[in-house]
Amino acid sequence: xxxxxxxxxxxxxxxxxxxxxxxxxxxxxxxxxxxxxxxxxxxxxxxxxxxxxxxxxxxxxxxxxxxxxxxxxxxxxxxxxxxxxxxxxxxxxxxxxxxxxxxxxxxxxxxxxxxxxxxxxxxxxxxxxxxxxxxxxxxxxxxxxxxxxxxxxxxxxxxxxxxxxxxxxxxxxxxxxxxxxxxxxxxxxxxxxxxxxxxxxxxxxxxxxxxxxxxxxxxxxxxxxxxxxxxxxxxxxxxxxxxxxxxxxxxxxxxxxxxxxxxxxxx
Amino acid sequence: xxxxxxxxxxxxxxxxxxxxxxxxxxxxxxxxxxxxxxxxxxxxxxxxxxxxxxxxxxxxxxxxxxxxxxxxxxxxxxxxxxxxxxxxxxxxxxxxxxxxxxxxxxxxxxxxxxxxxxxxxxxxxxxxxxxxxxxxxxxxxxxxxxxxxxxxxxxxxxxxxxxxxxxxxxxxxxxxxxxxxxxxxxxxxxxxxxxxxxxxxxxxxxxxxxxxxxxxxxxxxxxxxxxxxxxxxxxxxxxxxxxxxxxxxxxxxxxxxxxxxxxxxxxxxxxxxxxxxxxxxxxxxxxxxxxxxxxxxxxxxxxxxxxxxxxxxxxxxxxxxxxxxxx
Numbered sequence: 001x002x003x004x005x006x007x008x009x010x011x012x013x014x015x016x017x018x019x020x021x022x023x024x025x026x027x028x029x030x031x032x033x034x035x036x037x038x039x040x041x042x043x044x045x046x047x048x049x050x051x052x053x054x055x056x057x058x059x060x061x062x063x064x065x066x067x068x069x070x071x072x073x074x075x076x077x078x079x080x081x082x083x084x085x086x087x088x089x090x091x092x093x094x095x096x097x098x099x100x101x102x103x104x105x106x107x108x109x110x111x112x113x114x115x116x117x118x119x120x121x122x123x124x125x126x127x128x129x130x131x132x133x134x135x136x137x138x139x140x141x142x143x144x145x146x147x148x149x150x151x152x153x154x155x156x157x158x159x160x161x162x163x164x165x166x167x168x169x170x171x172x173x174x175x176x177x178x179x180x181x182x183x184x185x186x187x188x189x190x191x192x193x194x195x196x197x198x199x200x201x202x203x204x205x206x207x208x209x210x211x212x213x214x215x216x217x218x219x220x221x222x223x224x225x226x227x228x229x230x231x232x233x234x235x236x237x238x239x240x241x242x243x244x245x246x247x248x249x250x251x252x253x254x255x256x257x258x259x260x261x262x263x264x265x266x267x
Numbered sequence: 268x269x270x271x272x273x274x275x276x277x278x279x280x281x282x283x284x285x286x287x288x289x290x291x292x293x294x295x296x297x298x299x300x301x302x303x304x305x306x307x308x309x310x311x312x313x314x315x316x317x318x319x320x321x322x323x324x325x326x327x328x329x330x331x332x333x334x335x336x337x338x339x340x341x342x343x344x345x346x347x348x349x350x351x352x353x354x355x356x357x358x359x360x361x362x363x364x365x366x367x368x369x370x371x372x373x374x375x376x377x378x379x380x381x382x383x384x385x386x387x388x389x390x391x392x393x394x395x396x397x398x399x400x401x402x403x404x405x406x407x408x409x410x411x412x413x414x415x416x417x418x419x420x421x422x423x424x425x426x427x428x429x430x431x432x433x434x435x436x437x438x439x440x441x442x443x444x445x446x447x448x449x450x451x452x453x454x455x456x457x458x459x460x461x462x463x464x465x466x467x468x469x470x471x472x473x474x475x476x477x478x479x480x481x482x483x484x485x486x487x488x489x490x491x492x493x494x495x496x497x498x499x500x501x502x503x504x505x506x507x508x509x510x511x512x513x514x515x516x517x518x519x520x521x522x523x524x525x526x527x528x529x530x531x532x533x534x535x536x537x538x539x540x541x542x543x544x545x546x547x548x549x550x551x552x553x554x555x556x557x558x559x560x561x562x563x564x565x566x567x568x569x570x571x572x573x574x575x576x577x578x579x580x581x582x583x584x585x586x587x588x589x590x591x592x593x594x
Contacts, residue, residue: 090490
């Protein structure tokens with residue numbers, strides 16, 4: 001369905017691992033995340049699942065080191081992400097947040113080039129390895145024809161690809177994406193997930209928040225389930241996805257037929 | 268981009284030279300050139316080098332400071348309507364400067380005025396940046412800025428109301444209206460260190476403004492140190508705007524209009540808009556200051572009044588054309 005499989009994005013420093021242990025985040029007397037531990041390795045596409053308000057975004061932000069933690073650690077190469085200089089962290093770990101407001105109608109190429117910010121890229125002076133990385137990311141996301149277009153003129157699906165390309169341009173070994181397919185039509189949901197899978201096939205490790213269990217079942221190699229700020233299950237889909245889990249996490253009635261997920265309705 | 272910058276720089280030089288040609292004493296181009304080179308008659312030298320040149324340079328420096336501050340604040344707050352004047356930074360600086368006049372501090376030390384103006388500007392910029400952390404809405408932020416402006420204006424009116432004598436009243440009104448008339452190299456020298464430091468800080472931190480295009484969350488994700496970026500922009504605009512106000516009083520809107528004009532020429536990149544916005548704003552104020560001297564009015568039009576007469580409608584126009592998707 002995509003021609004991006006022929007020209008995948010590149011991943012450098014393969015083999016880096018994100019190790020999160022005992023992470024707790026509290027804010028204003030409310031516990032957002034309680035004692036969460038997990039690992040993210042290269043070659044993995046991990047889906048983070050849970051209801052709205054279960055603490056998924058807080059867990060991601062705590063793991064990246066951009067939200068204040070109450071306790072716990074999150075390490076890449078034995079260095080805590082919260083203590084790394086932000087530029088160094090960005091070279092290891094690309095982050096696609098849930099809210100992706102673009103303040104100005106920049107050309108697509110410039111937005112993608114911002115993915116190289118930690119490498120010292122200044123817009124309008126793109127050269128050498130940075131220019132090549134941006135070009136690869138544009139090709140991987142099938143954006144070559146839109147490269148000079150203003151982002152203000154793009155559709156939601158095209159914009160989603162621009163944000164993916166921006167994250168891929170860093171050529172970081174790990175990617176954390178918060179609801180990358182929210183508000184996309186079914187075609188673009190698959191499209192974006194294919195892009196992320198290509199990235200993982202190249203040796204990247206991706207942690208992706210999803211609300212679509214069918215997509216998670218189809219693409220993820222591992223599922224992390226969250227409820228009320230805690231990780232309640234972490235394992236491959238075959239082991240962790242069943243009717244009981246759907247009832248526990250989402251309060252919905254459903255069943256699994258081989259690899260297909262069917263949601264019947266609310267409990 | 269580069270040719271545009273060179274063109275702006277050349278145009279600014281030409282405008283400053285043109286400003287040196289103008290004045291009550293009629294002088295030929297040749298006499299002005301000789302005076303500028305230090306070869307003219309002593310009287311010509313006095314008029315051109317001591318009166319006309321510092322006035323033109325002050326107009327340019329004030330414009331450059333406000334243009335760069337506007338571009339940087341717009342990048343930081345991701346809002347094309349942000350500007351020292353609109354956000355109340357200029358008004359706060361001018362209030363602090365006026366207070367030194369009112370209490371006679373300005374007479375005690377020449378540094379009192381610039382230092383007070385910069386402190387006022389820094390305080391207001393810090394408050395604005397803190398508020399920006401709490402609200403995602405650009406409209407809220409502008410409204411808070413309007414509140415700051417009004418409050419600073421109210422205290423200013425109070426000072427005017429209670430002014431001890433007509434002389435200090437006239438002095439204070441001069442500040443409020445904004446003018447570079449009768450500025451000397453001595454005035455320039457007092458403001459220059461702060462102004463240059465502010466511009467330098469803004470210029471050094473400009474690439475972080477590109478990163479902020481993606482929003483604060485993604486910007487920190489790609490490796491921007493948000494706290495440092497905010498601090499540098501607050502410090503840079505505070506110093507530059509405060510210095511500009513200490514030199515010329517309140518001159519509004521040039522910090523909105525200049526970045527707006529250059530933005531599409533630099534692919535809407537806030538980092539690349541900084542330098543051309545500074546040059547263009549400087550050029551605009553030199554031209555406006557020529558304007559106030561050419562317009563035949565009974566008493567000379569104040570630069571700040573002319574800037575607002577042109578700038579305020581431009582502000583409204585930009586606000587009306589703005590896409591509202593981000594609010």
